[in-house]
Amino acid sequence: MAKILKGATAQETHSAILDLIRSSGTATRVELAQRSGLTAASISRVVKQLLADGLIVETGPGDPTGGKRATLLQFNPRARHAVGISIDTLSITYVITDMNGRVIEQLASRGIGRDTPATAIKRIVNELEDLIHKADVEPATLVGVGVALAGRQGAGESLLRSRANRYAWEPFAVMGKLSGAIEYPVVVENDSTCAAIGEFWAGRIPSVNDFATVYLAAGFGLGLVTNGDVYRGSSSNVGEIGHMVLDVKGPSCWCGGFGCLEALAAPARVVFLAGQDDGLVRDLGLHGRNSAIRADFAKIARGAVAGDQRCLALIEKSAWYLAKALLSITNLLDLSQIILAGPGFSEAGEIYARVASNELGRLSFVRAMHSTRVELSKLGPSAAALGAASLVLHSRLTPHQTSNRALTS
Numbered sequence: 001m002a003k004i005l006k007g008a009t010a011q012e013t014h015s016a017i018l019d020l021i022r023s024s025g026t027a028t029r030v031e032l033a034q035r036s037g038l039t040a041a042s043i044s045r046v047v048k049q050l051l052a053d054g055l056i057v058e059t060g061p062g063d064p065t066g067g068k069r070a071t072l073l074q075f076n077p078r079a080r081h082a083v084g085i086s087i088d089t090l091s092i093t094y095v096i097t098d099m100n101g102r103v104i105e106q107l108a109s110r111g112i113g114r115d116t117p118a119t120a121i122k123r124i125v126n127e128l129e130d131l132i133h134k135a136d137v138e139p140a141t142l143v144g145v146g147v148a149l150a151g152r153q154g155a156g157e158s159l160l161r162s163r164a165n166r167y168a169w170e171p172f173a174v175m176g177k178l179s180g181a182i183e184y185p186v187v188v189e190n191d192s193t194c195a196a197i198g199e200f201w202a203g204r205i206p207s208v209n210d211f212a213t214v215y216l217a218a219g220f221g222l223g224l225v226t227n228g229d230v231y232r233g234s235s236s237n238v239g240e241i242g243h244m245v246l247d248v249k250g251p252s253c254w255c256g257g258f259g260c261l262e263a264l265a266a267p268a269r270v271v272f273l274a275g276q277d278d279g280l281v282r283d284l285g286l287h288g289r290n291s292a293i294r295a296d297f298a299k300i301a302r303g304a305v306a307g308d309q310r311c312l313a314l315i316e317k318s319a320w321y322l323a324k325a326l327l328s329i330t331n332l333l334d335l336s337q338i339i340l341a342g343p344g345f346s347e348a349g350e351i352y353a354r355v356a357s358n359e360l361g362r363l364s365f366v367r368a369m370h371s372t373r374v375e376l377s378k379l380g381p382s383a384a385a386l387g388a389a390s391l392v393l394h395s396r397l398t399p400h401q402t403s404n405r406a407l408t409s
């Protein structure tokens with residue numbers, strides 16, 4: 001802490017002390033001085049400001065020290081809120097959280113599909129306004145909007161994973177357009193990285209653990225946490241596991257390659273294969289339209305869970321391809337924990353986890369040394385939106401940190 005505060009600005013010092021109180025549960029002024037290396041006078045000044053801002057509250061006397069009971073200070077999670085939005089071709093998920101990551105309100109909406117950027121942004125702004133109204137949070141306590149994007153990050157702003165509209169979305173500055181349309185600051189990040197941050201922030205993963213998150217919406221993405229910090233690569237485009245080539249002579253992929261995991265196993269592929277079976281199309285009432293891929297995939301996945309052998313074969317095949325990709329990733333990175341998150345795993349995530357666990361247990365190069373657990377996220381389809389919300393809180397409230405470690409301890 002003393003090292004972090006050396007040469008820090010006033011704002012950085014405030015955020016570091018706030019983070020110290022948050023991660024401690026409760027703390028006295030004396031403890032803060034000892035742990036931060038700041039003088040009692042400096043701590044007193046910072047605490048006074050944090051109390052005035054409502055970010056902390058006094059909760060009564062603590063343990064007696066030298067006959068006098070020092071006042072305990074506690075983090076006030078409802079003093080600020082953030083919005084997280086995950087945007088994908090098949091689904092859009094919104095959450096409003098407090099500073100502890102507790103979801104105050106959420107909304108699931110259809111994805112951008114074939115919408116033009118202008119149409120989609122207009123709808124997102126409207127849905128966002130409805131959500132804020134429904135959540136009944138004081139607008140002044142909203143610090144910003146975090147956006148988890150499915151697609152290539154061009155200088156942190158663009159979106160692409162839509163086949164039909166990729167040329168319309170590729171150069172489109174999502175962050176700039178959203179910032180111009182709403183009054184809150186906007187932060188943008190890759191959705192699979194956001195999902196990893198969401199898992200981390202929700203407190204389920206100890207900060208010492210290395211783990212990967214596979215995020216499935218329209219396509220597959222991989223978020224990585226190592227040494228308690230997210231790994232972003234050189235341009236925040238890390239983890240494109242969906243374009244890992246599993247079959248060099250496989251079907252063409254919209255990315256320009258062939259035999260990618262996404263082309264072999266994404267929801268659109270599963271729905272396409274189901275469409276070859278007229279009986280299955282009839283029995284499940286599959287629509288077969290691009291705009292219905294999410295709904296059709298959910299029907300097939302639910303059928304698999306219910307024991308329909310035709311559905312089970314399709315989902316297990318998709319899961320088997322994912323397992324093969326995870327086998328390579330695990331051998332490359334020596335992972336011991338993989339979490340499956342996102343709307344694509346909502347219905348049949350257990351099947352994906354089972355198939356991947358079996359494959360890694362059977363074939364992981366390090367299986368004799370340690371297991372690699374594959375488990376479902378407890379955050380449901382909101383993992384990426386939650387991570388995006390945490391990015392906002394992090395960037396606004398703990399700018400002294402270069403990672404997301406602060407929000408997870």
Ligand SMILES: [Zn+2]
Binds near residue numbers: 253254256257258
């Ligand atoms: Zn590809």
